[in-house]
Structure formats: C-alpha cells, structure tokens
Amino acid sequence: MTKPLKIAIAGLGTVGGGIVKMVQKHGALLEKRAGKAIEITAVSARSRGKDRGVDLSGYAWEDNPVALSQRDDVDLVIEVMGGEDGPAKACVETALQNGKHVVTANKAMLALHGQSMAEMAENSGVALRYEAAVAGGIPIVKALTEGLAGNGITRVMGVMNGTCNYILTEMERTGAAYADVLKDAQALGYAEADPSVDVGGIDAAHKLSLLSSVAFGTKVDFASVQIEGIERVSLADIKNARDMGFSIKLLGVSRMNADGLEQRMQPCLVPANSPLGQLDGVSNMVVVDGDFIGQTVYQGPGAGEGPTASAILGDVMDIARGLVIPVFGQPAAGLSNSEASRAGSDAAYYLRFSLQDQAGVLATLATILGNFGVSINRMHQYSHGGQSAPLVIVTHATSRTALDQALAEISALPASLAAPIALRIETL
Ligand code: NAP
Ligand code: HSE
Numbered sequence: 001m002t003k004p005l006k007i008a009i010a011g012l013g014t015v016g017g018g019i020v021k022m023v024q025k026h027g028a029l030l031e032k033r034a035g036k037a038i039e040i041t042a043v044s045a046r047s048r049g050k051d052r053g054v055d056l057s058g059y060a061w062e063d064n065p066v067a068l069s070q071r072d073d074v075d076l077v078i079e080v081m082g083g084e085d086g087p088a089k090a091c092v093e094t095a096l097q098n099g100k101h102v103v104t105a106n107k108a109m110l111a112l113h114g115q116s117m118a119e120m121a122e123n124s125g126v127a128l129r130y131e132a133a134v135a136g137g138i139p140i141v142k143a144l145t146e147g148l149a150g151n152g153i154t155r156v157m158g159v160m161n162g163t164c165n166y167i168l169t170e171m172e173r174t175g176a177a178y179a180d181v182l183k184d185a186q187a188l189g190y191a192e193a194d195p196s197v198d199v200g201g202i203d204a205a206h207k208l209s210l211l212s213s214v215a216f217g218t219k220v221d222f223a224s225v226q227i228e229g230i231e232r233v234s235l236a237d238i239k240n241a242r243d244m245g246f247s248i249k250l251l252g253v254s255r256m257n258a259d260g261l262e263q264r265m266q267p268c269l270v271p272a273n274s275p276l277g278q279l280d281g282v283s284n285m286v287v288v289d290g291d292f293i294g295q296t297v298y299q300g301p302g303a304g305e306g307p308t309a310s311a312i313l314g315d316v317m318d319i320a321r322g323l324v325i326p327v328f329g330q331p332a333a334g335l336s337n338s339e340a341s342r343a344g345s346d347a348a349y350y351l352r353f354s355l356q357d358q359a360g361v362l363a364t365l366a367t368i369l370g371n372f373g374v375s376i377n378r379m380h381q382y383s384h385g386g387q388s389a390p391l392v393i394v395t396h397a398t399s400r401t402a403l404d405q406a407l408a409e410i411s412a413l414p415a416s417l418a419a420p421i422a423l424r425i426e427t428l
Contacts, residue, residue: 003295004037005320008074010065010091011081012045012052012187015105015132018309019078020054022041028238030406034320045081067118068107073317074321076101077310081130082159082193086106094327096120101324103315105132105308108197111206111222114213116328117336126301127324129315134207135160135284137307139314142398144214144288145293153215155255159279160265160288161204162303163190164230164250168267172238172247190282190303200229205265208252210211211286212263214329217336221263228266232421235380237352239267240392241423244378246350247277248333251426260339269350269425275299278427348377348425353410354418357389372406374398390415396424 007023009016023030023040032036040355042060045052045065050217062068063088079102081088088109089405094100104110108129110117121128126412132140137156144153159165163185170181182199185191190198196204209222230250245268254263275297279285284302289295290361301307312365328335362381369376378394395403407420 002036004039005034005040005075005316006041006073007076007078007093007316008042008068008071009040009078009080010044010068010088011079012043012316013080014305014309014314015050016043016045016078017054018305019312020056021078022309022313024054030317030320035318038316039322042068044068044072061145065091065214066094068375069100073142074100076103076316078102078316079106079349080312082106082108084112089113092128096124096126099124099126101127101129101319102131103129105130105310105312107133107203107206107210111209112362114210114220115332118332121327121422122332125324126328127319129317129319130210132308132311133276134210135286135298136162136276136282136300136302136304137310138284138286138298138302139311140211140286140298140418141165141192142314143213143296143298144211145325148290148293148296149287149329151292153288153290155253155289156208156211156215156286157251157253159249159276159284160207160286160302161198161201161250161299162282162284163192163195163198164201164204165279165284165302166190167199168230168233168238168248168250169280172242175235177235181313188282189305199231199266201227202229204252204413205263206252208263208265212254212261213335215254215288216261217330217334217337218261218338219243219335220328221261221340222262224261224338226264226355230267231428233267233423236390237350237421237423240352240380242272244269244350244394245272245273246270246283248423249276251276257341260341262341262344264344267423269423270428274428276343301345324388344400346399348397349395349403350405350423350425351393351395351419352421353393354388355391355414356415358415361389361413364413364415365410368409369393369395369406372402374403374406381391400424
C-alpha cells in the first residue's frame with residue numbers, strides 16, 4: 001500500500017481552517033487523484049481552546065509551531081500563520097532543514113527571505129511551494145513555472161490584492177465610505193492582520209516581487225518595487241474616473257527594461273470597458289505576455305478561505321504526486337541580481353488638485369506644469385461651495401520625474417490646500 005503524505009498545519013485562522021475543511025471534505029477525492037492519502041497529523045495555533053468550527057480532535061496539537069517541523073510523523077508543513085519573521089520563518093526554516101516539504105501562503109516572508117529559503121529547500125531536495133501567496137486561488141505561479149516555462153516573459157501585470165479591489169469596487173457600487181468598506185473586507189477574511197499592508201500596496205508588491213523572480217529569473221527584490229497605496233483615492237476620484245471612461249485599480253507591472261527590472265504597484269486608471277476595468281469585488285487578474293504564446297490572462301478570487309485553501313491543496317497534491325521543481329522556476333543559485341530600472345515608461349496622468357478659489361491660481365498651475373513640459377489634455381473644475389476649488393486635469397503622456405517636480409512646486413504654493421493626487425493612466 002502506498003504510504004500517505006502526512007501533513008502538519010501551522011495556523012488555523014481563515015486559511016488554516018479552510019485547509020482542514022477541504023481535506024476533511026475531499027479526503028477520498030484527494031487520495032484518488034494523488035494516488036495516496038493526504039493525512040493531517042498535527043496542528044498548531046496560538047489559542048488551543050478557540051472554537052474554529054472544525055473538528056481537530058483527530059490531530060496532535062503543538063503549542064509551538066516549530067515543533068511541527070521536528071515531528072517524525074510529518075512529511076510536509078503548511079505554514080499559514082503569517083508574519084515575515086518570527087514563528088513563521090522559524091517553522092519554515094526548521095522544516096526545510098529537516099528535509100520536510102513546505103507549502104506557505106506567506107508572501108511577506110518570501111518577499112524578504114525567498115532566496116535563502118529557496119536555496120535551503122533545494123539543498124535539502126524538498127519542495128517549497130507558495131501558490132496561495134500570489135493572487136489567491138489563481139494558479140499563476142504554476143502557469144509561470146510550468147505551463148509558460150518555454151517562453152521568454154516580456155511583462156507581468158495585474159490586480160493582485162483582493163482587499164483593495166473589493167474596496168475600490170464597493171465604494172463605486174454603493175457610495176460607501178472607505179473605512180466602512182475596509183471593515184467589511186476584514187470581516188470577510190480578505191485583509192491582512194494589519195490591513196495597512198493591503199491598502200498601502202505592500203501586500204500586492206510582495207506578490208509582484210515573487211512573480212518577477214519567476215518571470216525574469218532574478219532574485220526576489222521587494223525593496224526595489226515602487227509602491228503607492230490606495231489610501232488617498234477618494235470616492236470623488238472614482239466618480240471622476242468613471243465619468244471619463246476609466247476605473248481605478250491597484251495595478252502592478254513588472255517588466256525587464258534596458259536599464260533593469262521595472263517593478264511598480266500603484267493605483268492607476270484603466271479603461272472601464274477593459275477586462276481589468278471590469279474586475280469586481282475580491283477578484284484578482286494577472287496578465288502575462290510571453291514571446292511565443294502572446295498574451296494570457298488569469299482571473300479568479302484573490303483572497304478568502306476557500307480560494308486560498310484551494311491554492312494550498314493544489315501545491316500539496318503536486319508534492320504528493322512527487323513533483324519537486326525549483327522554487328522560482330530555475331535553481332535558486334542561478335537567479336541573477338537585477339538592477340532596478342528607473343526609466344519607467346511615459347504615461348498620461350489623472351491629477352486632482354485642491355486649490356484656493358482665487359484669481360490667477362489656475363494660470364499659475366498651468367504655467368508650472370508647462371515649465372516642466374507637462375502638457376494638459378483635459379481639465380475640469382467641479383462645482384463647489386467653499387474656499388477650495390477641486391480641479392481635475394488629465395495630462396498628455398509625460399515622465400513621472402517631470403510630473404513629480406511640477407507637483408512639488410504646485411504643492412508649495414500658498415493657494416495649495418492639500419497635496420495633489422496623481423494617478424497614472426494605463427492604456428493596457
Ligand atoms: P489569520 O486568520 O489571522 O490566522 C492566523 C493563524 O495563525 C491563527 O490561527 C493564529 O492562531 C495563528 N498564529 C499566529 N501567530 C502564531 C504563533 N506565533 N504561533 C502559533 N500560531 C500562530 O490569518 P489568515 O488570513 O489565515 O492568513 C494566514 C497567512 O495566509 C498569512 O501569511 C496571509 O498573508 C496569507 N494569506 C491569506 C489570505 C486570506 O485571504 N486570508 C490569502 C492568501 C494568503 P489563533 O487562531 O489561535 O490566533
Ligand atoms: N490580504 C490579501 C488580499 C489576501 O486582500 O489580497 C490574499 O493574498
């Protein structure tokens with residue numbers, strides 16, 4: 001009889017709970033498909049007494065998650081506690097050093113320690129898999145490392161944070177305030193333990209840095225991702241964008257330029273009628289351009305219990321079937337150090353200014369933009385009752401450097417009441 005694959009789960013929250021439910025519900029199906037049983041032998045979380053809505057009575061309990069990685073009856077450790085260092089890192093490293101496979105959903109940890117962990121896994125001859133860490137339930141890591149492995153990848157782009165897409169689309173759909181929609185996203189289990197990591201663009205940037213490594217054969221370089229969050233995007237911006245035929249998305253782009261790897265994660269305007277523009281709720285979408293295949297598009301739920309458990313079990317099944325591939329699609333020792341590209345491509349921008357309603361202010365602003373070579377395409381001053389005049393400008397294609405210099409000068413004007421908003425317009 002084929003021996004079962006014995007797994008331990010560190011973390012029993014949204015994701016860990018979903019994994020237990022899936023294994024309990026689909027045990028027979030998983031066994032048929034993998035050719036061996038998938039058995040949970042031990043689990044760990046902070047509070048042993050917490051009611052988690054699942055029956056844990058058949059599993060050994062460890063107070064210390066690192067102890068899971070030292071047990072003889074564990075072949076594979078699933079790390080779903082979170083945190084870039086601390087117990088998560090200790091648990092994963094101990095498992096890899098002890099020759100146990102690891103599956104994790106922890107993008108924050110891999111964005112910082114992915115290279116050393118990949119080397120550890122490859123030296124021990126075990127798998128380190130992380131499908132759930134990127135774009136929730138979408139099998140994008142598998143697509144890049146396996147299905148598209150014959151292609152030179154020219155660009156990876158997409159919406160990679162479910163919480164932000166949920167917030168932006170719910171604000172537009174219901175007119176609800178940002179803070180209220182964020183609370184809903186937390187209640188639905190989409191957000192990180194510290195949701196500022198989501199809305200600040202950091203979580204999506206972690207994910208982008210992992211995909212960049214697979215796509216371009218470079219060491220994970222999270223520190224070089226240019227990051228802007230959605231915190232300053234207002235309902236007014238969402239409505240203004242819609243009036244002009246755009247939706248606002250937290251969009252990531254990674255591509256190899258002549259001067260190095262360009263990685264940016266920032267709120268952008270995209271055509272409202274494009275697939276990205278129509279992406280609703282917690283959904284994610286990743287667009288991959290390959291030299292032989294052309295463009296491929298992957299869409300699905302980007303967060304939540306079921307989709308994340310699904311991605312974890314996909315990895316577990318591969319390991320059960322004996323598939324062990326290099327963590328970032330090629331042996332970690334051969335991944336290159338990339339220069340961070342500062343070139344970036346020119347683009348049109350949506351600008352929103354909050355200015356005192358005084359004679360001559362508009363002329364001054366237009367002059368400053370002109371002095372930096374920023375040309376105005378469209379302009380709209382929305383009706384207002386008070387001292388502040390909300391002014392929206394859409395520029396022609398311009399460099400971000402020139403635009404930032406102009407915006408710094410405009411911000412310093414006595415008539416400027418708040419820092420301007422600048423959102424890149426992606427034509428896709
Ligand atoms: P969560 O609901 O907050 O659950 C975290 C679990 O880890 C809890 O069971 C907690 O124990 C346990 N834990 C935390 N610190 C621990 C420690 N020091 N020792 C032992 N156990 C500890 O988080 P989650 O949403 O499931 O997310 C877990 C991981 O998956 C994170 O890396 C996250 O980024 C990633 N992820 C989440 C999603 C999602 O949609 N939620 C999607 C993709 C990836 P207690 O329950 O006892 O407090
Ligand atoms: N907080 C993350 C998100 C979870 O909202 O996308 C999935 O990685």
